[in-house]
Amino acid sequence: MTRQDPKPEDRPRLSDADMLARFQTSKKRPPCSDTLGMRLVEVCQEERRIKMGFDVPQAFANPTGAVQGGFIAAMLDEAMSTCVIIDSNVSMTAPTLEMKISYLSRLMPGPATVEARILKRGRSAAFMEADCFDPSGKLVARASASAIPMPFKRLRYRLMQLFFKRGSVWPLASALDGVPILAGSRIPLRYAPCQHKRDTPPNDRI
Numbered sequence: 001m002t003r004q005d006p007k008p009e010d011r012p013r014l015s016d017a018d019m020l021a022r023f024q025t026s027k028k029r030p031p032c033s034d035t036l037g038m039r040l041v042e043v044c045q046e047e048r049r050i051k052m053g054f055d056v057p058q059a060f061a062n063p064t065g066a067v068q069g070g071f072i073a074a075m076l077d078e079a080m081s082t083c084v085i086i087d088s089n090v091s092m093t094a095p096t097l098e099m100k101i102s103y104l105s106r107l108m109p110g111p112a113t114v115e116a117r118i119l120k121r122g123r124s125a126a127f128m129e130a131d132c133f134d135p136s137g138k139l140v141a142r143a144s145a146s147a148i149p150m151p152f153k154r155l156r157y158r159l160m161q162l163f164f165k166r167g168s169v170w171p172l173a174s175a176l177d178g179v180p181i182l183a184g185s186r187i188p189l190r191y192a193p194c195q196h197k198r199d200t201p202p203n204d205r206i
Helices: 016-024 031-036 069-087 152-164
Strands: 038-044 049-056 096-103 110-121 126-133 139-147
Touching (some): 031 069
Antiparallel strands (some): 038 049, 049 110, 096 139
């Protein structure tokens, strides 16, 4: 009998301290995280939550001097997506399907904290919440979101289709936050018919 390697999600988990160190020392940190001044400061896998710190630059301020709401949304989204990645034992990414935000107070440039938590995660959807706090601990904004858990390898394949598909023009981004959509339609790429057999990997199921 051929021995099969365990799925990434089923492999032994790192401790919270080791998981935190892995993210803090990662060399694959996306540029958007640096732009937001993000740093992971706490991981609690048992409670399915994380805490992030942000150094919000003055360049994010609106004409009133407060941080523009879109940047706060990006901070909340960053924290919730990372929470799903850690909850999946770093086997899944989490393209956002929808996000709702309530802005409760102004946030000024400088330090800020976001706490994110998993409400529920299944094979086809994940549901998260996150809170943003100012340096005094005052609640600035609260968000809830849903996302599509997607294996990292599957996402890389989709991006290859995005750039190398022949005879079609694919948009770089979509309303599904990274799930490519057929040009001129609302059909996600994973449901679109392939023009070439080589475009479809063996057992291509999501």
